[in-house]
Amino acid sequence: MLLDAQSMDQSMLNQAIRQNGSDVHIINCLGQRFIAAGMSDKTITIDGIPGNALGAYLNGAVITVRANAQDAVGDTMNDGKIIIHGNIGDAAGYAMRGGRIFIKDSAGYRAGIHMKAYQDKVPAMVIGGTAGSFLGEYQAGGVIVVLGLDSGSRRIVGNFPCTGMHGGKMFLRGDHRDISFPSQVTARAASQEDMAQIQPLVVEYCQLFGRDPAQVLDAPFTMVTPDSKNPYKQMYVAN
Amino acid sequence: MEYNAYDEQRRSSVYFVYPGEAFAFFIFDLKGTDTMRLEGQVRIPSGCAIAAVISKEGKKMSGEGITNAMRPMHDRSNGLGGGFAGYGIYPEYKDFYALHLFYDERSTRKNCEVFLKERFEIVKSEIIPTRKIPAITGEPIIWRYFVAPLQSVLASQQLDEKEFVARTVMKINTEMPGAYVFSSGKNMGTFKAVGFPEDVGVFYKLEEYEGYSWTAHGRYPTNTPGWWGGAHPFTLLDYSIVHNGEISSYDANRRFIEMFGYKCTLQTDTEVITYIMDYLLRRQGLTLEEAASVIAAPFWSTIAGKAPADQERLTYLRTVFPSLLVTGPFSIVLGFDGGLMALNDRLKLRSMVVGEKDDKVFIASEEAAIRTMEPNAEKIWAPAGGEPVIVNVKEGAF
Numbered sequence: 001m002l003l004d005a006q007s008m009d010q011s012m013l014n015q016a017i018r019q020n021g022s023d024v025h026i027i028n029c030l031g032q033r034f035i036a037a038g039m040s041d042k043t044i045t046i047d048g049i050p051g052n053a054l055g056a057y058l059n060g061a062v063i064t065v066r067a068n069a070q071d072a073v074g075d076t077m078n079d080g081k082i083i084i085h086g087n088i089g090d091a092a093g094y095a096m097r098g099g100r101i102f103i104k105d106s107a108g109y110r111a112g113i114h115m116k117a118y119q120d121k122v123p124a125m126v127i128g129g130t131a132g133s134f135l136g137e138y139q140a141g142g143v144i145v146v147l148g149l150d151s152g153s154r155r156i157v158g159n160f161p162c163t164g165m166h167g168g169k170m171f172l173r174g175d176h177r178d179i180s181f182p183s184q185v186t187a188r189a190a191s192q193e194d195m196a197q198i199q200p201l202v203v204e205y206c207q208l209f210g211r212d213p214a215q216v217l218d219a220p221f222t223m224v225t226p227d228s229k230n231p232y233k234q235m236y237v238a239n
Numbered sequence: 240m241e242y243n244a245y246d247e248q249r250r251s252s253v254y255f256v257y258p259g260e261a262f263a264f265f266i267f268d269l270k271g272t273d274t275m276r277l278e279g280q281v282r283i284p285s286g287c288a289i290a291a292v293i294s295k296e297g298k299k300m301s302g303e304g305i306t307n308a309m310r311p312m313h314d315r316s317n318g319l320g321g322g323f324a325g326y327g328i329y330p331e332y333k334d335f336y337a338l339h340l341f342y343d344e345r346s347t348r349k350n351c352e353v354f355l356k357e358r359f360e361i362v363k364s365e366i367i368p369t370r371k372i373p374a375i376t377g378e379p380i381i382w383r384y385f386v387a388p389l390q391s392v393l394a395s396q397q398l399d400e401k402e403f404v405a406r407t408v409m410k411i412n413t414e415m416p417g418a419y420v421f422s423s424g425k426n427m428g429t430f431k432a433v434g435f436p437e438d439v440g441v442f443y444k445l446e447e448y449e450g451y452s453w454t455a456h457g458r459y460p461t462n463t464p465g466w467w468g469g470a471h472p473f474t475l476l477d478y479s480i481v482h483n484g485e486i487s488s489y490d491a492n493r494r495f496i497e498m499f500g501y502k503c504t505l506q507t508d509t510e511v512i513t514y515i516m517d518y519l520l521r522r523q524g525l526t527l528e529e530a531a532s533v534i535a536a537p538f539w540s541t542i543a544g545k546a547p548a549d550q551e552r553l554t555y556l557r558t559v560f561p562s563l564l565v566t567g568p569f570s571i572v573l574g575f576d577g578g579l580m581a582l583n584d585r586l587k588l589r590s591m592v593v594g595e596k597d598d599k600v601f602i603a604s605e606e607a608a609i610r611t612m613e614p615n616a617e618k619i620w621a622p623a624g625g626e627p628v629i630v631n632v633k634e635g636a637f
Binding site for chain 2: 030048049052070087108132133158180
């Protein structure tokens with residue numbers, strides 16, 4: 001079903017998405033917020049620029065954006081998939097607790113802030129280009145992968161990655177001895193066993209955006225994990 | 240966050256607070272006794288939107304484009320303030336300072352004009368044309384003057400022209416109840432009101448002005464009830480600031496800057512940023528990059544990782560101007576004669592994107608606003624925190 005978002009505000013647009021079957025193609029999108037919030041059982045394609053909090057609380061729907069996306073994509077998403085054919089703004093995947101976000105190019109600040117996991121709910125985010133500062137800030141679970149493709153001489157993450165990280169895993173393509181991590185996390189070369197966990201994610205990224213997985217995987221990866229279950233035991237009070 | 244009792248003495252307000260609602264309504268009133276609620280009695284949550292456009296070739300654009308750019312960001316404001324600054328809009332009076340004033344009543348205007356005539360040659364004095372629309376109500380008297388300081392007064396006060404104009408603006412804004420200068424540069428002008436920005440642009444008929452650069456703001460006031468004077472941009476001389484954020488260093492910055500003759504009259508954080516930029520750029524002669532490194536100074540740990548020459552420069556600036564470090568969230572656009580500078584706080588706690596197309600550079604809180612101005616904008620990117628984006632119109636084109 002084709003939806004022209006030109007003269008729709010966010011609530012009209014979301015209502016139209018809910019009422020128009022399982023397969024929706026939105027055109028002329030321009031800044032409408034909360035698109036597909038909480039939705040499941042939908043496949044949504046967006047042409048234009050969706051507004052902030054795209055796919056917030058997403059519960060199983062699949063969203064493809066054929067352009068850049070703004071801030072807070074996938075805020076607290078529970079399940080489903082968000083695919084961005086461009087860059088993504090700040091705080092992508094804020095507190096996401098399930099599902100996957102694939103970003104063709106780069107992410108802004110604070111991607112994956114406070115991602116979490118519980119039992120079989122393990123969210124994942126793959127960033128094809130570079131990520132801004134505070135990547136994985138307060139990460140509590142899930143998997144963040146940064147590939148740094150076409151990043152040239154730029155560092156693939158900004159300053160202060162993993163600040164406050166206390167769970168989950170972060171994978172950075174390359175050997176990143178020049179990046180300084182906080183003392184509560186450990187960065188080391190990913191083993192074959194570690195790589196087995198992210199291989200399906202990288203392969204899916206490559207299928208989505210037309211890359212050769214063998215070439216992308218043919219590089220050292222750095223894996224960052226918190227040192228223990230409670231690395232901040234003495235930070236404020238004994239707990 | 241700070242609240243200054245001293246401001247209470249010169250301005251009063253009447254507004255209604257709906258119990259339990261995050262909403263306050265303010266009526267323009269500069270006279271009478273003090274009724275303003277204290278911080279904590281009014282809860283106004285945070286937001287704001289900014290946008291800007293500049294032609295590097297100095298090509299003129301009407302104010303309609305920037306007005307429309309604010310539409311997709313409507314929800315970032317709450318109707319308590321919107322405003323615009325246009326540069327290059329008064330070519331026929333480009334050698335004169337354009338003073339834009341709000342007055343509460345006719346007698347205030349008459350008194351202020353007597354004061355202005357003692358200091359300036361006034362070559363033109365007129366009401367600023369506006370359009371009556373239902374969305375904008377309770378407007379004050381809005382006037383503009385094109386003026387040149389009297390040479391005899393400049394000579395007797397031993398001041399250069401700009402300093403004289405700046406001091407005159409401060410004098411009116413602090414000592415003349417009911418009068419407020421909200422724009423004072425040459426060949427530029429600020430237009431602001433209580434309302435949503437897209438309505439404010441229509442109210443001021445911005446489609447009738449042509450400028451080589453424009454900045455815009457939609458307000459969601461966090462610390463003060465919205466008032467016409469408190470809408471953005473905040474300006475002094477040709478410097479204007481639009482700001483999305485809420486700085487936590489306001490009082491530290493204010494205490495420092497007030498030592499140099501600036502008076503923060505509105506308790507709103509953006510005003511102090513404007514005066515800081517005037518102080519650093521005009522009075523201290525810093526470059527734009529240096530001023531950015533003062534207000535959004537990198538962390539010491541970040542400075543430690545820089546090349547020796549950068550370490551030395553950044554350490555010097557942080558050491559000389561520690562009280563001008565602006566902390567807390569901000570994304571700002573500084574407008575000035577012939578250019579714009581966009582800057583985020585060092586932690587990048589607010590969004591800002593930049594795009595380009597041909598001779599034009601676009602800046603906005605959201606890409607959607609840029610796409611409204613130019614659907615085919617290219618090179619969309621988000622500057623890092625503390626990384627200034629400076630765009631100058633080519634020499635001789637403005």
